[in-house]
Amino acid sequence: MVNGDSVKDSVLIVDTDVGFDDLFGIALLISHGVKPALITTVHGMASTKMAASTVRRLLAHCGQPTVAVVQGAERGLDGSKGGSIADQEWGADYRKQFERFMHSAAFPREDEETSVPSSCGVQGAADAIYERAKSAPEGKCKLLCLGPLTNLAVALDSYPDLPSHVEVVVMGGAVRAPGNAAGNAELNMHLDPVAAQKVVHSGIKLTMCCLATANESGKERVVEAFGKLGSQQLAPAGDAMRALVQEMPSASCYDPVVCAGLLSRKIWETEAVTVCVNAATGETTERLDDGGARIALAVGFSVDEYVDVVMRGATAGR
Template identity: 30%
Template sequence: MREKRPIIIDTDPGIDDAVALAFALFSEELEVKLITTVAGNVSCPQVTENTLKLLTFFDKEVLVAKGANQPLVQPQIDASEIHGDSGLAGFEWKEYNRQLLTEVPAAIAIHQAIQQSSEPVTLLALAPLTNIALWLRLFEEDKEKIAELVIMGGATGRGNSGNFSEFNFHADPEAAEIVLNSQLPITLLPLEIGNKARLTSETIKQVKKAGKTGKMLSQLFEHYRGGDIVTGLSMYDSTTLVYLLAPHLVETTPCQMAIELAGQVTRGASSVTFIEESSCQLVTDIQVEEFQQWFLQQVSQCG
């Protein structure tokens, strides 16, 4: 049997984060070593609580480390208008396991998990990149033990948080710049891929029938404003799992991505240059119908 790929997930649940966490935690190919939380969709204390709720619901024991409460420079913004004030609106959560939460800050916990791993680690970033930037500043020597950094972030056209900026990068553009300049092997799944990877109303009906996880997700979807039940819901964060688990469903191309920091209107915008060789690659397309089928298969495997 092939060894599982060790992975650390940095997240801010968030309804689409909940989907991505489910797929990663139940994957037979991935071993989630650590989950770190960061202010993003809602506050860091709330997304930390949400992560513990999800782990308890899934009956999974993974160490959780709380990260940055604020971006590196600017005031915090959130996406509570998309995910609800709690971040996971629409489901009645039961008591959760607080014992999974460590007092070690996220950046240090990432370092410890990387150093303890016998294999190179994949980092999966589903949130503003504050924790990843802080880790890089503190522990640059860890980079040689990173297999890949997979990021849901950036946009090649219009944005969803500001005219030209995607939310995760807009929430902490300085952190995004630090991470993108790190020379790590990076794969970016931008806003456009999440917008293509929409769940149709028919697929959402099928999700509801797929065990307790499907029922839970379908209740969250009723309160999710990343699209709507009729026109389809954008599954931004779960596209990272498509890349990791079903890479034949996506197309990639080498690129460089720069982040605008100075512009008053364009702050947080990402500018992409396509080049022949780079340590960074951009996912440029996804097979939508196959994604729908893959999505249902993944939900059914989550119990």
């Protein structure tokens, strides 16, 4: 079981492509007293370089400027220019809005006091993931993947013993729900299908929170709850969450649902299933035979509990 209060006693690594929802999820974890041991960035929603800088600014705003941030993979394992949303109209618009938001956000600018030196490139991220996982107490390291699985795939290739040191929780897949990318895939899986197939079929202990659970079901409730707070002064993490939702209401969807599930066992449960990932498209399908990978699939989604966890974090220390 990877969801629930145990995350507060874990060594938590976050691998993220840093969209609005990633930032909301990271702020949510911090608002509940969970300090990531390491954050690695990966291609996807934001450019990798901007993603690392953005995460450091968020961490500084939330009072955690010393968390190590490592800039990771800039593209998928197939070596193409894939793994970017920028060549799609909606993706280009998303990045422009994200860049405008970060330009005006009241987060500290990077300087010598808020910036932590980071390695660059997919191998640097893979090395950092392995070293942090290996140094953690046995059974205590969790890797939360909120974007394409490129960094983790390279880490598995480089360090065959990595599965013995870490449990993985993935926001990705469309096992029991329609996909949101080409080929009926979920976007994170689609942006690097080769890595997705490699990771899911590697045998590593993995919980998948797919679109059947990590979706927009709670969006209106969260927006309404933050609206009721008005301009009340919040602790820094709560302030960041409010700003993100005001800019992009769906910031409270997808990745934060996975993060919240690590904080409360009541948000989603898990079921053992067998799945296959298509290495060409990233489509993830459930199998009724043994011809696939055995994983834990997050099932169910308690919107009431999710909203409660979000708002308790947002108003903590007020």
